[in-house]
Amino acid sequence: MLERMEFWAMVAHESDGGVVLTRQEVNEEFLAPGAVTIKVHYSSANYKDGLAITPGGGVVRKYPIVPGIDITGEVVASDTDEFAPGDQVVAHGYEIGVSQNGGFAEYARVPAEWVVKLEGLSTRDAAALGTAGFTAALSVRALLDHGLTPDDGAILVTGATGGVGSVAVDILSGLGFEVIASTGKTDSADLLSEIGANEIIGRLPEDPDAKPRPLSKARWAGAVDSVGGKSLAYILSSIGYGGAVAASGLTGGHDLPTTVMPFILRGVCLLGIDSVNHPIEKRRDTWARLAGDFRPRHLTTLENFAPITDVEKVLHSIKNGTHSGRTVLGVAGEF
Numbered sequence: 001m002l003e004r005m006e007f008w009a010m011v012a013h014e015s016d017g018g019v020v021l022t023r024q025e026v027n028e029e030f031l032a033p034g035a036v037t038i039k040v041h042y043s044s045a046n047y048k049d050g051l052a053i054t055p056g057g058g059v060v061r062k063y064p065i066v067p068g069i070d071i072t073g074e075v076v077a078s079d080t081d082e083f084a085p086g087d088q089v090v091a092h093g094y095e096i097g098v099s100q101n102g103g104f105a106e107y108a109r110v111p112a113e114w115v116v117k118l119e120g121l122s123t124r125d126a127a128a129l130g131t132a133g134f135t136a137a138l139s140v141r142a143l144l145d146h147g148l149t150p151d152d153g154a155i156l157v158t159g160a161t162g163g164v165g166s167v168a169v170d171i172l173s174g175l176g177f178e179v180i181a182s183t184g185k186t187d188s189a190d191l192l193s194e195i196g197a198n199e200i201i202g203r204l205p206e207d208p209d210a211k212p213r214p215l216s217k218a219r220w221a222g223a224v225d226s227v228g229g230k231s232l233a234y235i236l237s238s239i240g241y242g243g244a245v246a247a248s249g250l251t252g253g254h255d256l257p258t259t260v261m262p263f264i265l266r267g268v269c270l271l272g273i274d275s276v277n278h279p280i281e282k283r284r285d286t287w288a289r290l291a292g293d294f295r296p297r298h299l300t301t302l303e304n305f306a307p308i309t310d311v312e313k314v315l316h317s318i319k320n321g322t323h324s325g326r327t328v329l330g331v332a333g334e335f
Helices: 047-052 123-146 163-174 186-194 229-237 261-265 280-290 308-319
Strands: 006-015 018-027 036-044 070-078 088-092 107-110 115-117 155-157 179-182 199-201 220-225 239-247 269-272 303-307 326-330
Touching (some): 047 308, 070 107, 123 220, 123 280, 155 163, 163 179, 186 199, 229 261, 308 326
Parallel strands (some): 303 326
Antiparallel strands (some): 036 070
């Protein structure tokens, strides 16, 4: 039945030097190789998806493609005993939405070793978390594995209204940490306080034109940083002795104008966070924690909803820096 079916997808095409996203009826040729076929319930909007529809965005290898790095839904066919029709699952990262068709379609097919069976989370919950929430969980886990506890002091979260930052604030607060939220959105203080931030500060460094100092006054025990650039350099110089920074983003730039001083004089650790190629068994374990002790307490507060046909508008708001929280994209029944 699946081989004869036609279904709807949002397909990105190159056109006249640009990228056009169109609603298009497709067939089984748009189902990538893989053992697990998923009826997509939801996807979500991510910065990387915005790059997929941006000329020269650098994430898509070949057009046309169905973007959508997050897939949540129900298994409808499986060539492996590991998954069965009816299983509720999430798949994200790896090649999804960048070199093989992703979640902005009614159906998707992926290798079994990219799939996580959901227990304790609905497919909508999983989409609200998505890659950003998973990255936040990896960041928090890295700080805990480093040995940080609430008794060590405050944790800074940069880009606090974004997907990674907002979920990190929620998780850290739920674990008992004092959380300092850094954001350039002055109208988001109430939201950040509601999800658990103890203090809200502006973007860092306060003076972006100032020459970075090798070491600044120690202000935080650790940090979750999704900004990079000068912000990360400043944060590293301001972490207390033995602290750590979990870094996952570069919206502030990919250069790191720092010195070795934080590392050799304060024993600070820079922990790189990669969610794309994270090993599947560790990935499944982290999703289990997102359904357990890492479960955000305010996920519905952070969640926005849009039908998949509005995805281009949502992605432009993310690229323009006007988006907050997480946007779930309804796929099933929304074409």
